[in-house]
Amino acid sequence: MKKKVYTVLIAALTLLVLGCEDFLDRKPLGRYTTETYPTGGLTQFIYGMYSDLRLYGVHAWPYVGVVSIRSDDADKGSTPTDGAQSQAPYDDFTLLPNHGLTLTFYRDNYRAINKCNVVLQQSDSLRSEISEEEYNMARAEARFVRGYLYFNLVRAFGGVPKVDDLITDSDNFNVPRASKEEIYTLIEQDLLYAAGILPPTWGAAFIGRPTRGSAQGLLAKVYLYQQRWAESLQMSQNVIASGFYNLNTPYNVIFTEAGENTSESVFEIQAIRNESYNFGIEYVVGQGIRGTGAMDLGWGFNSPSVQLVNAYESGDPRQDHTILFQGEVTPYGEIVPPLDGVPNVRYNQKVYTNPTYRAAAGSRFGHWMNVRILRYADVLLMAAEAANELNQTSNALDYLEQVRARARGGNASVLPQITETNQALLRDHIRHERRIELAMEHERFFDIVRWGIAETVLHAAGKTNFVVGKHELLPIPQEEIDRSDGVLIQNPGY
Structure with a gap:
């Protein structure tokens, strides 16, 4: 037909x-x-x-x-x-x-x-x-x-x-x-x-186009959703073995301008930076800080929940780079203001942009930011999940530790290395790590659905x-x- x-x-x-x-x-x-x-x-x-x-x-x-x-x-x-x-x-x-x-x-x-x-x-x-x-x-x-x-x-x-x-x-x-x-x-x-x-990499003139790793990484996720563990693991390992990707970008840099199209990026949607426009990418503006004056940066939707706040391990630095709280001084020295009539006290920091963009555009809505679709950390966590389901415990622990090691940033007092070998308990650790590492990055709802735990976690969150x-x-x-x-x-x- x-x-x-x-x-x-x-x-x-x-x-x-x-x-x-x-x-x-x-x-x-x-x-x-x-x-x-x-x-x-x-x-x-x-x-x-x-x-x-x-x-x-x-x-x-x-x-x-x-x-x-x-x-x-x-x-x-x-x-x-x-x-x-x-x-x-x-x-x-x-x-x-x-x-x-x-x-x-x-x-x-x-x-x-x-x-x-x-x-x-x-x-x-x-x-x-x-x-x-x-x-x-x-x-x-x-x-x-x-x-x-x-x-x-x-x-x-x-x-x-x-x-x-x-x-x-x-x-x-x-x-x-x-x-x-x-x-x-x-x-x-x-x-x-x-x-x-697709080539393993593109020249600077074609930055942002999908690569072989993009296709393999996305295919790993497609297999993961179907519980085709061996195929998912193989595709993830193809990306890992390629040598084109790593976790060298610090977590606090990933969602800045310097973090766009780095060696962590497996695929991201490119945004136009055009200073003749005074309204940036819609993905960002809808989630921007809802304040007053120069700090009225958007509509304040997609507010991180209290359940997410409470999910972080003590001292996990990723919380500071994921969630902006009212009254907090931002990485660029601005203060997140309270606003009458806006009950949410938290904003998605992963869409908070450099104020120089707004100054250049002459508008507080002048945000430019690529939309990150697939990161190398995601590939590692998919590999960890698939390896655990295949009883490849050592591989699963190794992939998991790579993500946690980058997150702790050399601070040995936080995020201790996971050594759990029980499959069910290790599964919980890997799922937790996906939630935290990829928080506010388009994965959580689909993850809890495919894991069969959506009713439990959503009802616990009041939904x-x-x-x-x-x-x-x-x-x-x-x-x-x-x-x-x-x-x-x-x-x-x-």
Whole structure:
């Protein structure tokens, strides 16, 4: 069957009024436009594909709600009324099928997938005009990005429509959902292809493009989610053995400008630094400190929870580099102010940016920051988890210690080395380390779901509306079901 999907996924995509009520009044920037595409060959289509990784629904405000606010490590934040229709349903598990941000997340991811398919189609169309190397590389990049986007969709919704060729028929809305297993097979095929073609590293002119390690690292996670432990471990070890990645970047530097595209970065979304824009990347602004005057840096959503605060071991320096508290002096010498009407007293420090950016842009919203998607520490912790499940205790302990050693930073009085050899107890240590090392980095909700502990930890965090068998997945947007004439089937419980 020729695979197609809905017109709404590729055209007439606008920001929805059900998004963050204050946030959507702002002009979204940090994106390519057709006027900025280079001409000739495949370049314009490749640029368009990467540009769509910064779409509002792909890596901005809907994304933060889907991947973070649903977890026990984050609360909605901001004022009680702001985001009451957009972000609060993620926080308290009252999502309905007509939820605006979820629709935007769904549509924008398919729009970005279509850009990948454009690259694949154009590479075939231009094959006689380009080199074999350019042809293969373009396809590898497109299939990596497509695999990544489908991984986000399948984790969020389960089975979704499978679109692996270019959308050409705008009248065909009747495409059923593929099974979760079919989507995982497509992801695996895409990433295996990409891993076989992509280079181990790129030159400075192409910084930020996916590498062989990016594909292998993401594939390790795809296997991990399916409990394919041996394959996950092998892919993680491929990244480790490559020698291109390390933990030399101090933890407090990772989320600064100096920490972008370092040897710890396996893949990150590139942001535009353009001082003619006075509004930076939307991913950052929505989570920025909500204060007054010069310290009114955003809307204060995605507030680190008290459960996350209490999860840190005594003296763990990572807490100071993950959470900003009201009254705290920031790494750049600013003071986090209290604000009447904003009950959350904590902010995500991993999106706090250098004030010189704001000064250069002439705006307190002038944030520029890459979105970190996959770090080497994550790869090591995936390797530790898979090794433990395979009873390779020594390897698991070694990978775990590498992460903790960097975190303790030479201070032997904190974060003692883990020596536990009981598989179940070591599993708990590894899960704890993932929570802390990757706190506020898009992993926690999906982790607790795949571990089967979501109900326990979310109810303990006061998110008692979570229902097993329902809230692990988002509702399929009702508008998409209606457009399919009912061919799309809703997830259970909605």
